[in-house]
Amino acid sequence: MAQDAAEAKINALSAELKLLRKGLGVQAKTLPALIGEQLREVCGVHEDDTPGTVRGKVVETLRRLIEKLPESHRETARIVLGFGTGASERYTQRLELLGTDADRNVRTMQRRADDVIYLIAEAAYGAPWPHAGVAAASQDGPWHTSALAVRLTMTGAAAAEVFENRRVVSHVAGLVDVEHAVSLARPASTTGRLDLADVGIDVVAGGEVHSVRLVSATRVAFSLRPPQPLDAGDEHEFFFRIRLDELTAPFYCCTPEFPCASFDLNVRFDRRQPPQRVWRIDGELSKDVQDPLTARKPLFLDNAGEVRTGFRDLRPARSYGVGWQPASRAAGPRLPSP
Template identity: 85%
Template sequence: MIEKLPESQRETARIVLGFGTAANERYTRRLELLGSGADRNVRTMQRRADDVIYLIAEAAYGVPAPFGGWSAAGADGPWHTSALAVRLTLTGAAAEVFETREVVSHVAGLTDIEHAISLARPASTTGRADLSGLGIDVVAGGEVHSVRMVSSSRVAFSLRPPRPLDAGDQHEFFFRIRLAELPAPFYCCTPEFPCESFDLNIRFDRREPPQRVWRIDGDFSKDAGDPLPARKPLFLDASGEVRTGFRDLHPARSYGVGWQPAR
């Protein structure tokens, strides 16, 4: 289960669960050891311990299903995501997203991976939508084409690998999205097709850190931006970053992080 966690949390999990420590080492002592390396107190380490236990419980819940429950033979759609990693950096109102996505083809001759971004509020209420504040660039793994508005708040585009994918082929894209303004205080993955894993890292502007941060775990998409439901809190580290991960994401449900802005 530990190996299914984001890499940054595996060592914490090993120490919390007593792997690699003395057999008679008490739990509180292990937390002290964990805190000494990061210059944190036991209460802070307890919160981090709670986070990794929560994620391990999620991973354990999905164990009976092989490969996260999504096999090429049984999954719907022409492809599914085997691994998604997102790094979101916020600077003032602007946002920059770095996304690494590994997909698995279910069909022969797959040439285009359809992708979309919800802007959470209409980009334009009248006339042609202005996408000048949106930049999408593939850094590695193919090219972007056919960027278009499919609704008043949803931008779609296609990712094209260097060669067509056969059934069972895996391929990784690495691309960047730049937004002149992040339209809402949350970031989610709401997959159209199954997604085995999603790791999210958000670096907030240290000049205006959020008042609070929370985890969005399988919400209906219309509820993802609602700050009222009770959710698991998340905590910024000394660099102003927060990290969380998800496994076995279900289509049409939202997974990610929400926050209350500083003002």
């Protein structure tokens, strides 16, 4: 009897997710009005939640459920539900994209789409996952990142701006500084040390930057200081900008030293010179990020020349982000990995 009840819930949620995936999926303006009773329960939506809160809960929950799927199904699930696709690409167009990449027809991709929807619903009623991400599972290090959001804007052929919003949680009493670093990948033909004059780091809100220094030929470290020391369990948010006058390697990755619960990345390319293709880097060893032979999942620019992707429960010393093939064979951009 209990098994039948569980199966009924999974089927009901599957039906609601199939309605949600239609049209623009999670990017639909009407998303808060589209969710049904089962999805509201799974996402923890309350009657008094604002539309923005509802959207945030649904998107976050679906991302976490997708991450519970086998790797072979995750990218299909993301595209089916509208994650990381063009802002105007409707469901049938997304199926066509999947079919092109997999050399399959739309009918076959429809069956696969139905399969991943069922797996997502099944995951929702499986073993509970930690809603607080890695924060509940790990207390390694003096702090961890509960949320990281990065907007990277290409400002020309050889320059970029990185806007980073990072929320950290202290594990110790009296945390004065949060140590941070960026690695600026350089082409093999380049020799010599990085020039700090090429890097500008400014805090927009949440504290101050100090002790900017080179710790290797390609890595810049600095300290973020909150307005007052953090006690164990205290949460604090930094918002800062990194300006780069010169770039080289075509990728942006987060390679955390300490656990990171979520990382959302938005990359805006120069619309006059869009990349030939873009792909997702998901939990790779840092030494493999620039390997051209590694098979990766494609991402697609929207009408504004942007791509968006997200990661949950990032593992320390693994790289997560976006890579791309520049528009020409000329030397491509170099980007930092936080």
